[in-house]
Amino acid sequence: VQLQASGGGLAQAGGSLRLSCSASGRAFSPYGMGWFRQAPGKVREFVAAVRWSGGSTFYVDSVKGRFTISRDNAKKTMYLQMNSLKPEDTAVYYCADKDYSDYENPQTWDWDHWGQGTLVTVSS
Secondary structure, three states, X not given: OEEEEEOOEEEEOOOOEEEEEEEEOOOOOOOXXXXXXXXXXXXXXXXXXXXXXXXXXXXXXXXXXXXXXXXXXXXXXXXXXXXXXXXXXXXXXXXEEEOXXXXXXXXXXXXXXXXXXXXXXXXX
């Protein structure tokens, strides 16, 4: 499986961006997919995740109510709609997938595949 993230760019505070993560590979049916971000000088942090089957979603508190994660099974693509952007959302955003887990909480997963990052810059 290869993951390709796209959609990053420059936005003003209060603006919106939509990230996409497309998967390649003949068969793609992960347990879940997620978004992470890494700001300059900081460790990578979990942002959001979605269960591929059923569509349950999970968010870090700092983005709840502003970001929406979704997936299109047929297109093998995951999205992150980011609204009401803040300068502190500035980071490189990465997508990842998990083949299978016995655990519901995606923040406990050891993610299997990672895409390259896409830079999101939010100006004040």
